[in-house]
Structure formats: structure tokens, C-alpha cells
Amino acid sequence: MLVVDDQAVVRAGFAAIVDAEPDLTVVGEAGDGASAVELAGREAPDVVLMDIRMPGMDGLTATRLITAPESGPRVLVLTTFDLDAYVYEALRAGASGFLLKDAQPEELLTALRVVASGDGILAPAVTRRLIDTFAQGAPPPPVVTGALGGLTPREREVLLHIASGLANAEIAAALGVTTGTVKTHVNALLTKLGLRDRVQATILAYESGLIRPRGAPAG
């Protein structure tokens, strides 16, 4: 198995959990998407445990590349954030599973074995939302190119302003356009990301690292 996470401690933690199992072995670790792709090609692991948020190449892009070959490794995406946009994107990118980081260690191990066997697995909460989505006769997952990558420059700009707490009228003033135009961008952006409102967009901005709390991380 290959562990991919930009935080060394997290990586080590997962590796320790996995290595304690007799039937599972960590064959490598990577701190970013590019190294992950390279290592996956070199070590040919059965499974890659992939974090989404990483500097440089993100986990979704790496997943796309790793799962491109017909007989490539299976990828289990592990994230701390469960917005729909991520789930859809991960599955579209070729992931075999999607787990949240608050999962129990046993769940993680089970998921790894399930994915290794070729089956798919999703976190319970994620599964329920997907079911709800389809039950409501919702159209197939919104097309997203990559967490935030699918947005146009203007849309990303608007997203930043949203996440700064600005109202549409204020964003319009800041950009020198009409509020109608801002609404168009907001709508496009929410649709692309699979979000409901600007609050979720704000959360995504923080959770995705687009915006980082400026205060101290201590406390």
C-alpha cells in the first residue's frame, strides 16, 4: 500500500496502523501528488491511500493519473471534508472509495481490504447523501474538473470575495460590474462545486485551503 498525505505525522500514523496488520504492508509514502504518481508507477502497490488536500498536485489529479492505466492501483480517497463536490470529483477521478478522516481505524482497514479486492466503498454519511441525491431524481453528479480547478478565474475571484463575507452588491462594486453579473458568477460557481449556498462555499474555501485562517493555529 502507498500512503499519500502532505502531513508527515498523519502519514506516519496511517502507516503505523496499516503496518500493524499482518495482511497489509506499506510500500511507500508520498507527500504530494507528483511523488505519489511516480511512486505508484515504481512500486506498483495494490492500493493507494490518498489525501485530497496537498500542495502542488492535489490528490484528485494524482488519482486521475494513477488510475489511468487499465491495471493501475485502486485508490482510496481519504479526506477530512465531505462536501459533495469532493465525492463526485473523487469518483470521477477514478477512486474506488471515499472515506472521511474521522473514520475509526477499523473502518479504514476494512475499506483498504475492500478496495484492494476490487470493490468500492464509501463513508456511511457519504453513501446516504448519494442515495438521497439519486432518490430525488437528481441528475448525474455535476461536472467538476477538480475541486476548485473547474472554476473560471472570475468565478474563483468571486468565491474569494464570498468567503470574505461580502454581499453580492459589495462584490459587484469591488469588481466594477453589476450585481446581476455577480449573481451569474455565484450561481455558476455553486453549481459547479455542488454547493447549496455561499455559506458552504465559504466553508469550502477554508477547508480546501483557498483561504487559511489568519489567526493563530494554537489554542
Next chain:
Amino acid sequence: MLVVDDQAVVRAGFAAIVDAEPDLTVVGEAGDGASAVELAGREAPDVVLMDIRMPGMDGLTATRLITAPESGPRVLVLTTFDLDAYVYEALRAGASGFLLKDAQPEELLTALRVVASGDGILAPAVTRRLIDTFAQGAPPPPVVTGALGGLTPREREVLLHIASGLANAEIAAALGVTTGTVKTHVNALLTKLGLRDRVQATILAYESGLIRPRGAPAG
């Protein structure tokens, strides 16, 4: 001058900037509110450069204590977040000035000298908002006990749900009350914090550390 910030690097940075000035001297550093109060009493600096967000006793409480004595030091509050609630609180706590961390070094030095001389100073953006507020015939600053401290337990709970991206109806379902009740709490909470809408509340939740991004801080 006394530098108070929980991040050692930030502290060192400010100290370096200040010490390079012939007319300014750093007489001490503190990493939390309690040490700041103690040091302020011991060193009797002219000015205290105070960060708001700190583990343990926060900067506002420390400011309150430090400025309590008639001839106590002047306090220049430096924050990375400019929500109205902080500004009002800081001024009510006895601060002589309020600067944002994205200020230029020269602005910081100027502010320090101005505050040391007994005058008050505010960041331009902050000043404009205060003027706007008063221009609109707005009542005196909302009474806030301390960033998030003034909220009732229920209100904090609602704030957490807001910052999780839930709509009022969903919060109501989660708490087992009517949406009307949730709206009451939301309204009370926004008013107490001096915020306009739930997006700003969400931002505050992140910036205040109430919620911490679950993703990696790298990137």
C-alpha cells in the same frame, strides 16, 4: 514596548521591525494574555502591541486588565481579522488603536508612535466602516462580552451548525426545535457579534478558532 502574540515567529518579526527604530525599544515579549498582563505590570512599557487570538487568556481580556490602571500602558491591538465585533470589543476593552496584520511595517511604526503619544489610531478600512456605521445613525457599538464569550450555550451551538453549512430548517431538525426558534438564536448571535449574515458568522467561526479547517495546513 511589549510584543504579545502566541506565535514566536510573528513576535520575533515585530520585535525586529521595532528594534530597528532608534526611538523604539522592545522591553519584553509574551505568548499569551496572562504573561502579557504580568509583564506589563513588571516592565511598565509605554505601549503594548497585542494580538487578539491567543490560547488561554485572549488579547481582549488582557487589554482590559492592562488598561484598567489609570496610568497603564496604551494598547495597540493588532489582528488579522477585521470583523466589527472585534473592533468594538477592542475599543471597549481599552485599546488605543486597532490595526490589521496586513498593514505595512511603516504603518505599524507610525501607529506605535501615535499610540505612545496618547492618541488613537485605526486601520483605514476599519475607520471607514466605523464612520459608515455612525453615519447611518447606528446605535452605539453592540455590547459584546468577548469575541464569542457573550453568546449563550445555545447560540454557540447554533453558530457551530451555521458554520457547518446547515440551513435554519436543518439546524432546527438537528436541535429538535422549530425553525422560528433557530431564527431567534441566529438573530441574537449575529447582533451580539456585530455581524451581518451567516457567512460572516462562518468566517468568524474559522478565524476565531471555534472551527479549525480539517484539511492540511500546507500548500
Next chain:
DNA sequence: GGCGGTCTCTACCCTGCGGTAGAGGCTCCG
């Protein structure tokens, strides 16, 4: 040239949110 994507704007609709006011029941505390 034609096509696709982006940015811009307009118009309309409806819902959820935010603001205000009042009111009843509860607990804690002086």
C-alpha cells in the same frame, strides 16, 4: 470564417434569511 468559452448584462420568480415584536415557561439566585 466558425466554434467554444468566458464575461457581461437583463428580467423574472421564489425561497430563505435577517429584523422586529411580543409572549409564555423554565431555572437560578438574591
Next chain:
DNA sequence: CGGAGCCTCTACCGCAGGGTAGAGACCGCC
């Protein structure tokens, strides 16, 4: 006991926000 604070609910209002549709202008690319 009486008051204060909190939680709860109701009702109403206005508006910003979100959904949908269409349309013109610009640019880069085939």
C-alpha cells in the same frame, strides 16, 4: 417571592440570495 436570563414559539415584513433563461461582445483556436 420576584427578577433576570435563557429557551421556546408565533407572526409579519422586506430584501438579498439562488434558480433559470436568454442574449450580446470578446477572445483564442481550429
